Amino acid sequence: MFDFDDATAISADGSATVRPGWDIGGNANGGYVLAVLARAMGFAGGRPDPVTINAHYLAPVTVGPVRTETTIVKTGKRFTTVTGSLYQGRREALRATATFGDALADVGAVTYSTLSPLELPAMDECVGRPASNGGIEVGLLHHVDVRLHPDQANILVGPKTGVAEVSGWFAFRDGRPIDGLALLLAADSFPPAVFNLDVPSGWVPTVELTVHLRLRPQPGPLRARFVTHHVADGMFEEDGELWDSADQLVAMSRQLALVAK
Amino acid sequence: MFDFDDATAISADGSATVRPGWDIGGNANGGYVLAVLARAMGFAGGRPDPVTINAHYLAPVTVGPVRTETTIVKTGKRFTTVTGSLYQGRREALRATATFGDALADVGAVTYSTLSPLELPAMDECVGRPASNGGIEVGLLHHVDVRLHPDQANILVGPKTGVAEVSGWFAFRDGRPIDGLALLLAADSFPPAVFNLDVPSGWVPTVELTVHLRLRPQPGPLRARFVTHHVADGMFEEDGELWDSADQLVAMSRQLALVAK
Numbered sequence: 001m002f003d004f005d006d007a008t009a010i011s012a013d014g015s016a017t018v019r020p021g022w023d024i025g026g027n028a029n030g031g032y033v034l035a036v037l038a039r040a041m042g043f044a045g046g047r048p049d050p051v052t053i054n055a056h057y058l059a060p061v062t063v064g065p066v067r068t069e070t071t072i073v074k075t076g077k078r079f080t081t082v083t084g085s086l087y088q089g090r091r092e093a094l095r096a097t098a099t100f101g102d103a104l105a106d107v108g109a110v111t112y113s114t115l116s117p118l119e120l121p122a123m124d125e126c127v128g129r130p131a132s133n134g135g136i137e138v139g140l141l142h143h144v145d146v147r148l149h150p151d152q153a154n155i156l157v158g159p160k161t162g163v164a165e166v167s168g169w170f171a172f173r174d175g176r177p178i179d180g181l182a183l184l185l186a187a188d189s190f191p192p193a194v195f196n197l198d199v200p201s202g203w204v205p206t207v208e209l210t211v212h213l214r215l216r217p218q219p220g221p222l223r224a225r226f227v228t229h230h231v232a233d234g235m236f237e238e239d240g241e242l243w244d245s246a247d248q249l250v251a252m253s254r255q256l257a258l259v260a261k
Numbered sequence: 262m263f264d265f266d267d268a269t270a271i272s273a274d275g276s277a278t279v280r281p282g283w284d285i286g287g288n289a290n291g292g293y294v295l296a297v298l299a300r301a302m303g304f305a306g307g308r309p310d311p312v313t314i315n316a317h318y319l320a321p322v323t324v325g326p327v328r329t330e331t332t333i334v335k336t337g338k339r340f341t342t343v344t345g346s347l348y349q350g351r352r353e354a355l356r357a358t359a360t361f362g363d364a365l366a367d368v369g370a371v372t373y374s375t376l377s378p379l380e381l382p383a384m385d386e387c388v389g390r391p392a393s394n395g396g397i398e399v400g401l402l403h404h405v406d407v408r409l410h411p412d413q414a415n416i417l418v419g420p421k422t423g424v425a426e427v428s429g430w431f432a433f434r435d436g437r438p439i440d441g442l443a444l445l446l447a448a449d450s451f452p453p454a455v456f457n458l459d460v461p462s463g464w465v466p467t468v469e470l471t472v473h474l475r476l477r478p479q480p481g482p483l484r485a486r487f488v489t490h491h492v493a494d495g496m497f498e499e500d501g502e503l504w505d506s507a508d509q510l511v512a513m514s515r516q517l518a519l520v521a522k
Contacts, residue, residue, distance in 0.1 A: 051496065052469040052517045054315035056342050056360050058335045073346075073356050074319045079468070081317050081356060083344070085334075095334050095342060097358055099317050099468055105494055109522070112425060112458055112492040164373060197373055207340070207360055208313040210471050212498060212517050214491070230475070230510055231373040233366055235312065237473060237513055249491055252498055254515050256313045256473050261370070 002176035003143050004185070007032065010040045014068040018061055018088075021143055025136035027060040030206050031188030032140070035181045037068055037086045037096050042181075044070035045080040045100050049180035053098035054210045061086070061093045073097070104180055104216035108248060117247035118223040120149055123169045127153035129191060134202035144189050145171045145221075155195035164193040164228035164236075171221035178217045178244075186222055186242055187211045187253035193228045193238050199259050207235075209255040220245030226253075234261040263437035264404050265446070268293065271301045275329040279322055279349075282404055286397035288321040291467050292449030293401070296442045298329055298347045298357050303442075305331035306341040306361050310441035314359035315471045322347070322354045334358070365441055365477035369509060378508035379484040381410055384430045388414035390452060395463035405450050406432045406482075416456035425454040425489035425497075432482035439478045439505075447483055448472045448501050448514035454487045455497055460520050468496075470516040481506030487514075495522040 007019040022032040034055050042048050066088045073081040079099045086094040120126065126147035131138055134156060148168040152161055170186045172178070178186070192204045223243045228236045240253035268280040283293040295316050303309050327349045334342040340360045347355040381387065387408035392399055395417060409429040413422055431447045433439070439447070453465045484504045489497045501514035 052317075054358060054469070054471060056313075056334070056358055058337075058342060073317070074353060076319075081319060083356070083358075092335060095344070095358060097315060097317055097344075097356060108493040110491070110493045111460070112455075112489070112497075114425075114488075114490050164375075194373075199372070208315070208471075210315060210469075210515065212496075214493060214496065227375075228373070229375050230371070230513070232369040232371040232475060232510070235473075235475065236373075249493070252491070254471065 002174050004172060004176050004182060008036045008039045008181065010043060010068065014040055016066050016068060018063050018066055020063050021139045023139040024133060026062060028062065029140045029188060030057055030209060031185040033061050033086060033094055034096065035184045037084045037094055038098060038184055039181055040068035041070050041082040041084040041098055042100060045072055045082040047080045047100035047102060049101060049104045049213055050098035051101045052210065052212050053096055054208060055094055055096040056208050057094060057206050059091050059093040061088050104213055106216050108215045115241065115249060118167060118225050118243045120167060120169065120223050123147055123221060126150060126168055130156050133191060136202060140189060143173055145173050146189055152196060155191050161196045164197050166190050166193045166196060167225035169221045170224055177219060178222055180213050180216065183213055183242060183251045184211055186224060187240050187251060190224060190226050193226045194231060194236055194259055204257050204259050207256045207258060209253065211251055211253045213251050215248050215250045217244035217250045218246040231259065234259055263435050265433060265437050265443060269297045269300045269442065271304060271329065275301055277327050277329060279324050279327055281324050282400045284400040285394060287323060289323065290401045290449060291318060291470060292446040294322050294347060294355055295357065296445045298345045298355055299359060299445055300442055301329035302331050302343040302345040302357065302359055303361060306333055306343040308341045308361035308363060310362060310365045310474055311359035312362045313471065313473050314357055315469060316355055316357040317469050318355060318467045320352050320354040322349050365474055367477050369476045376502065376510060379428060379486050379504045381428060381430065381484050384408050384482060387411060387429055391417050394452060397463060401450060404434055406434050407450055413457060416452050422457045425458050427451050427454045427457060428486035430482045431485055438480060439483055441474050441477065444474055444503060444512040445472055447485060447503055448512060451485060451487050454489045454499050455492060455520055465518050465520050468517045468519065470514065472512055472514045474512050476509050476511045478505035478511045479507040492520065495520055
């Protein structure tokens with residue numbers, strides 16, 4: 001069993017365990033927690049892959065037992081919509097709603113695109129994600145191998161690029177294949193794009209994250225790019241594109257997050 | 262009372278009435294229905310403006326009575342997260358989750374942006390939104406005045422631009438000011454950007470819509486731009502930017518929608 005499958009395992013009663021080493025400074029990574037809940041939601045709905053999932057982050061989650069609750073909103077011919085809550089103790093930490101389709105296609109017929117597959121230096125020419133976020137230890141890196149574009153990797157000590165963009169490679173350290181659930185993790189595994197601006201690094205809490213899953217990735221590491229277009233009044237959006245080894249767009253993400261004013 | 266306030270009125274028991282003339286071919290516009298539900302959710306949570314709201318579209322809604330149900334997920338110091346369902350008869354048609362903040366600011370300090378305020382010809386040099394979508398009558402235009410960029414307005418008879426972008430002006434016909442609730446309507450009031458491609462026009466159902474509200478608009482009509490980057494396997498995303506009369510970005514939207522393969 002791969003680490004990620006163990007760390008997202010759901011018992012028949014909906015309980016799960018947040019495992020060590022998927023955290024940022026002791027708080028479980030938001031993509032990891034979302035993957036736990038999405039897995040429970042997929043079991044409930046009987047369809048594996050959400051074409052779109054939204055999550056509102058309510059409270060931090062730490063290592064230990066959690067409980068998921070899921071409700072089917074609608075089962076249709078093509079889609080099943082499911083809501084899910086993840087509780088730690090008596091506190092709800094994450095509320096998600098997703099519309100699941102049938103299994104993602106492996107290859108997608110692209111009828112129109114203005115996007116170009118992300119070009120990156122080879123994985124071994126990229127730079128491991130810094131093991132701290134402004135002094136906060138990134139435990140997540142025990143399980144995932146995130147390598148940043150060398151021009152964008154000086155997010156802590158500088159010189160920063162001044163452009164809110166971070167791109168790089170994503171893979172599991174134990175070689176686990178990347179499926180729909182792993183795309184949810186990948187969508188939140190990179191340092192915030194705003195760390196390349198002159199804003200305070202450190203904690204930039206996600207208010208809400210939406211991920212569209214477009215295709216099942218082909219084998220091999222992902223490439224991902226995260227861009228923030230507009231920071232105002234202490235809030236910003238961050239948009240992600242995730243590309244597979246066959247140069248296919250496999251997911252898009254957008255989150256709304258907070259930064260010190 | 263302005264039309265939109267009447268059409269989104271919520272009774273103490275959560276009931277509401279979908280009014281005529283806010284439809285596309287008999288089905289109530291998705292932004293309008295979302296505004297009805299968001300208004301009920303705002304009352305429930307005690308905070309008026311969602312900073313982010315997600316809606317999963319489950320079934321069409323037609324003129325007549327509807328019922329809203331809302332549940333507060335969490336009330337915090339800064340945000341209140343609320344879920345809402347809109348039912349018509351016994352069928353749930355819309356499920357939304359939103360994180361509400363305090364009233365949106367009128368003016369926002371922009372600390373970083375790569376976006377430029379949308380440049381458009383004057384409103385009277387733009388072209389009224391076509392009164393049909395590929396033969397489907399757009400009743401919504403009884404209440405809202407949507408004027409498209411003249412270069413992008415030939416979405417029905419052509420010549421199409423071949424670029425999935427639609428931009429233009431948005432105002433209420435009765436002069437109602439544009440607030441947070443109206444931004445939800447505006448985010449779904451333009452013809453789909455993909456209508457400027459060689460794809461079949463007509464019904465492109467929204468699976469899920471997310472809107473981030475960033476500021477309360479200054480008085481005057483909005484300008485909005487909607488762009489689709491990637492159409493594959495019959496699914497596409499559409500991203501919107503909404504700008505106020507003071508050149509401020511007031512909202513961003515993203516939806517996942519379906520088009521014939």
